[in-house]
Amino acid sequence: MLSGKTIIVGVSSSIAAYKACEVVSRLKKLGADVWVAMTKEAGNLIAPLTFRTLSGNPVITDLFAPELNSLPVPHISLTKKAHLIIISPCTANIIAKLAQGLADDPLTTMVLASEAPKLIAPAMNPAMWRNPLVVENTAKLKRLGFQLIGPESGCLACGDSDIGRMSEPDDIISRAVGLLGGAQDLKGRHVLVTAGGTKEAIDPVRFISNRSSGRMGYALARAARERGADVTLISASGYLPDPLDIKAIKVESAAGMLEAVLDFYNNAQAVIMAAAVADFRPKHPKRSKIKKVERRKLKVEHRIELEPTEDILKAIAQQKGRNSRLLVGFALETEELIRNAKKKLEEKDLDLIVANDQTTLDGEAIKFSLISRDGRIDEYPLQSKDRAAHVILDRVAAAV
Template sequence: MVGKVIVVGVSGGIAAFKTVSLCSALVKAGAEVHVIMTESAVKFVTPLTFQSIVKNPVIIDIFSEPNPAEISHIALADKADLMVIAPATANIIGKVANGIADDMLTTTVLATKAPVLFAPAMNVNMYANPAVQRNLRTLREFGYRIMEPNEGLLACGWQGKGRLPEPEELFEVISQMVQVKRDLEGVSLLVTAGATREPIDPVRYMTNRSTGKMGYAIAEAAATRGASVTLISGTNRLPVPPGVTFVPVQSALEMYEAVMERLPEQDVIVKAAAVADYRPKEVYDQKLKKRDGILTVEFVRNPDIAFEVGKRKRPGQILVGFAAETEHIEEYARNKLLKKNADMIVANDVSQADAGFAVDTNRVIFVFRDSPTKRLPLLSKLEVAHAIIDEIVRLRAERK
């Protein structure tokens, strides 16, 4: 953090008191911190509180220019390595999503080219409101990063999602964002993610519990570190990471075709999707009606995409596979490494509540051909994604 310039925007919410601790932690870590407060924010915490901690003037009024040699909002926008809006109210989210710049904070956000992190905090019903969710999707599409609020007892008395993350959690994300490396510049990386759907009839299909969170985190991490990323994804509802080329598919056959078509120009292929091993032999044109007795559906094997990639990959291409297991994790992962001709397998026990499908954390094992196995502790999926990228960078360096 030493030497990094972080602009902290504080909007009018009761959670503003947590931002005081965040600023203190950033200053102690060596960052140069500047605080911008909205007029509503000063109703909750005084500017003097922040100024005493960051040792820089706190700016509220856009027309107040303490230094006549510069325009404050442009100067801060230019010098910022990162902007953080915490708490980010529904109002500030809506303004930025719609390009409204009517105060110091919104004007600076729209003027900066630095990464911007929004940390929403509000009543659970406000957060779930379709207008707020639409605005958050817009911010993600613009390339801003959103840190999801925590769940718990809110100041208004409601219980649910809407609490500002703790200062320690915010600090960790900020630390990752300002220290990110650009070590994949010029690298083409393909990621598969999510579950495939294998149709039975027009209204039924077979699928699995994968949500795509791990694959999307890898796509986000790789793009952040400079790669040209193609994300081939089965069905899910996750926002596409900024700067990523998105290819939606449904079935395993569609994913197979999409991967094979793009394989020759890729430097790295990460197979994080949960692809169905089988599909119904016959897909009915009309809905199957209920009948007496047992319904038998015959299945046939789908193409093994990872196996085909391993067979066709050219010298220098890196293949990373995933092994979602419930027993004999490392043994099965090593077998998969050899069978698929992969360079690395990321294995995890999906029977664990905190490391399986549909959660934001993972506990994985890295299995390699010529290097010792690595076991990672419980981490966020984005942290796991960056750890995977670290290994990909190492493997590419060894090949060179």
């Protein structure tokens, strides 16, 4: 997605500097040439070697350092080829320096010398963020064309729960991809994505579920948004944060997911069912917590009778209106992956199926095959779920 793009990531001295590792690593995985410029104080919180290893390039902590000798006038030669500068995290101090046009460290010097778009992700204590000086400096940067992302509300390192958290790396990457004008081939399209493993109640406190984290569905939702789509994300994942600009509709059970899918299905040109929907649920969920009972010192066995859940794919395939809506399913199999995935594609009347095995569950990466209606099978090596999302969406975009 970002191959051929050079991105400078500025890191200043907020405790959120650790999240910059994820930003750098994700940009690299998307194919960008990444250079990190750190402030001197940031070096107290995180070692330059970490970024050197993640980016594969020397880290700029000093414009006069001998290792940059290969670059003629580093702050100019690098900034000239940069397509984007991201400062994550951006301290109150760096915001102030930028607002004044100062250039007394490598990072601010490079920003001043660059005509590339700039994206800053502030992170600081809430009192600092509300300080009128910071408010004024930030407003000035916005007026001058700097793009801002965050800060968000949540738990902060200082112990407060308030505004000041740096935005999540995923959201920073999405915004960066948008600024770099990635393919907008889903603009004007509505994509419905489901994610996560459903939970089927045994009693009010217990449920049956599966190992799906929802990461693949969230990666698809983010990637579709990056490519310009309007995205509806229906999620059974309990803990993943909503991606930027996407409001996840939270559901619990297969029945809840079916209801939500049917609500939004009609507007969608593509439906991607990445959720791991339970096949069975307890037939008689109890209204109160089941007690552990012992009779005459013998533990009483409990049996849970199961019944099949709603078949969401089948329900929507029946009314999908061929040629007007693309239906993508996922098949996770522990044996005979391709044969079983093909069978599912046919039985559920899908247009495309993503076949993967159980090693994918709950992980960051996926090895998968894409099987289409015409029998074409393409195999893809292990890769990040973000990258895989774009591979899948290449096929979706070509068809809708």
